[in-house]
Amino acid sequence: MTEPILSIRNLVVEIKTRHAILKAVDCVSYDIAPGEILGVVGESGAGKSMAGNAVIGLLSKPFSVADGEIWLKGRRIDNLSREKMRRLRGKEIGVVFQDPLTSLNPLIRIGDQLVETIMEHLKLSKKEAERRAISALEEVGIPAAAKRVNSYPHEFSGGMRQRVVIALALCAEPSLIIADEPTTALDVSVQAQIIALLKRLCRERGTAVMLITHDMGVVAETANRVAVMYAGRLAEIGPVRDVLTNPKHPYTDGLMGSTPAAAIGLEKLRQIPGSMPRLARLPKGCAFSPRCNRATDKCVQDPPPDLTAGEGYAACWYSLKTECTG
Amino acid sequence: MLAYIIRRVFQSVIVLLVVGLVAFAMFRFVGDPIENMLGQERTQEDVERLRSKLGLDQPFVFQYWKFLKAAVQGDFGVSYRQGRPVAEILIERAPSTLELAAVSGTLAMLFGLGLGVYTAIKRNGWVSNLIMTTSLIGVSLPTFLIGILLIYVFSVELGWLPSYGRGETVTVGSWSTGFLTSSGLKALILPSITLGLYQMTLIMRLVRSEMMEVLRTDYVRFARARGLRESAVNFKHALVNTMVPVTTVIGLQLGSIIAFAIITETVFQWPGVGLLFINAVQFVDIPVMAAYLMLISVLFVGINLVVDLLYFIIDPRLRANGVGAH
Incomplete structure (x- = not known):
């Protein structure tokens, strides 16, 4: 097995509130191999973005990495100084945020935003950086790139802006892209284009991708593997085909049943009863146990067995596979 | 446009x-x-x-x-009290008010911007908290009280600075300036602090709150995620966007510095247009009052116009004129 680009080990992200210390991410581990796209799915507040922010070192005030390790290409990065971490961002880890309308500085030409990023990370002259900015725009499919570098963000449509954002994330050729809900704010027709673009660029360059989303359709379309998060913990992780067609964790199963595209053929869109517990009131055992229809006393009392990063695992005492065969 | x-x-x-x-x-x-x-x-x-x-x-x-x-045509009639053309009196008095306003406006702008940016970036430092607390004095104390306090401390008790008047002036062309003599410069200090303090604290608090707002936006987060230096993030990306709303207020404040000069000029017996107006009110010298009113309104309207045009220079979205803008 090749060395993973990103490797997260037992990551814990804490929120310090006045009353207590809560765990927004609790003991999460996963790897991303070169060229691999890992989909990270879960409801809002499940901690999926938090893990991404921890990797790029941009957790802000009440949040902090409390435990665990983050390795990038064999180098531990969670304990780097702020300055070293800053140099890593953009250079080794590119980031694409959710809303392209607000990700670009409205008062600065996109060419200048590209050039400043390129010159920050690569030793190039202004001229060379400008040339590179144009080719970066061409690569993401902006027509008449040489002219458009002088445009301001508001002169682009939403989809085009997300292309610019992707160009910005990729312009220093990072080995890892963290895409945090990259298509959520876009029209459905544009979503597919952006996903295809991201997929193509990463395949061409062998860039690893952490694709954070709540859209099961996007994951099915794009990811090689998928990690399902629930209340800060990993519920299930495995190859995308296995997890989507044959989920082992009852939560994943419920999630699939409540996804329209996946639920075609079912008589009715199923829903998972209740809602995700607040971090301050996590149940003692399995966090999903209050909503799980097969929970037993054991589930209520003891947290499920730890996930070890491997091919496919579900953090459940009675994972569905074993149940189904029985 | x-x-x-x-x-x-x-x-x-x-x-x-x-x-x-x-x-x-x-x-x-x-x-x-x-x-x-x-x-x-x-x-x-x-x-x-x-x-x-x-x-x-x-x-x-x-x-x-x-x-x-x-x-x-610049003819405001003849002053009832002095029996001379109002225009002539105004031209004679204008330099001292304009010099006072220029000095205190510059002070207010420089310190207001500088301290505002500083307190926004170092949000929770004790220096910032000290500055913010002290600035409450500037906002809440009335101008005349500040003037009298300054006179009491620096003129009466310490005897460092004159308590009234402009000091010696030198006439350059038809403009009498206090900038060229040491007594003229000394006489400027207390009145300009008195006049500028309120504007300074106002600008500072505005810059601080606007900048803090901007520092929370996605494009600042994205600029950080691209690995730009803190200085580039703060002074290039955040400050430019802060200046859009701040420019309007600074512009209007410059106008009101001249209008507010009435109080300061009265406290310091500063021989400017404001003092002229106060004396005119006492003697019901209507031509002078009318001319003053017109002058101040021309000033305000003029500044407003300049500020609106400045908007065009700062914000490209206004320049778009519908081309590609949504």
Whole structure:
């Protein structure tokens, strides 16, 4: 097995509130191999973005990495100084945020935003950086790139802006892209284009991708593997085909049943009863146990067995596979 | 853009016409000037003669037109008290007010911006908290009290700085300046602090809150995620966006510095336009009051116009004029 680009080990992200210390991410581990796209799915507040922010070192005030390790290409990065971490961002880890309308500085030409990023990370002259900015725009499919570098963000449509954002994330050729809900704010027709673009660029360059989303359709379309998060913990992780067609964790199963595209053929869109517990009131055992229809006393009392990063695992005492065969 | 400028200029002219109407109305409603000009032993004939000589028997609109025509040519009539043309008196007094306003405006802007940016970036430092607390004094203490306090400390107790007047002045052309003598410069210190302190704290608090807002936006987060230096994030990305709303307020504050100079000039017996106005009010010297009113409104409207045009330079979204803008 090749060395993973990103490797997260037992990551814990804490929120310090006045009353207590809560765990927004609790003991999460996963790897991303070169060229691999890992989909990270879960409801809002499940901690999926938090893990991404921890990797790029941009957790802000009440949040902090409390435990665990983050390795990038064999180098531990969670304990780097702020300055070293800053140099890593953009250079080794590119980031694409959710809303392209607000990700670009409205008062600065996109060419200048590209050039400043390129010159920050690569030793190039202004001229060379400008040339590179144009080719970066061409690569993401902006027509008449040489002219458009002088445009301001508001002169682009939403989809085009997300292309610019992707160009910005990729312009220093990072080995890892963290895409945090990259298509959520876009029209459905544009979503597919952006996903295809991201997929193509990463395949061409062998860039690893952490694709954070709540859209099961996007994951099915794009990811090689998928990690399902629930209340800060990993519920299930495995190859995308296995997890989507044959989920082992009852939560994943419920999630699939409540996804329209996946639920075609079912008589009715199923829903998972209740809602995700607040971090301050996590149940003692399995966090999903209050909503799980097969929970037993054991589930209520003891947290499920730890996930070890491997091919496919579900953090459940009675994972569905074993149940189904029985 | 041209259409916009024309529209703004047109609006400005309308505002000035309305102010002119108010100024003109003062002549008619603050007593009958004929009564004031003729003594007790007047005949009805005298009254009629003077009335027609001054054109006061003509229709209101016609008189207003004449007033405007004269005002545009810089003729505001003759001061009742000094018996000299008002324009001449104003030109004589203007340099001292303008110098005072320029110095305190520059101080307010430099310190307001600097401290505002500093307290926004170092949000929770004790220096920031100290500055913020102290700034409450500047916002809440009335100007005259600050002036009197400064006079008490620096003139009466310490004896370092003069308590009133402009010091020695040097006349350059028709402009009498206090910048070229040491006593003139010394005399400027206390009045300009008094006049600028309120504006400074106002600008500072505004810059701080706007900048903190901007620092929370996605594009600042994205700029960080691209690995840009803190200095580039703060001073390039955040500051430019902070300046959009701040420019308007700074512009208007510069106008009100000249208008507020009335109080400061009274406290320090500063021989400027404000003091002239206060004296004119005491003696019901209506031509001087009317001219002052017109002057201040021209100033405000002019500054407003400049600020609106500055918007175009700062914010490209306004320049778009519908091309590609949504």
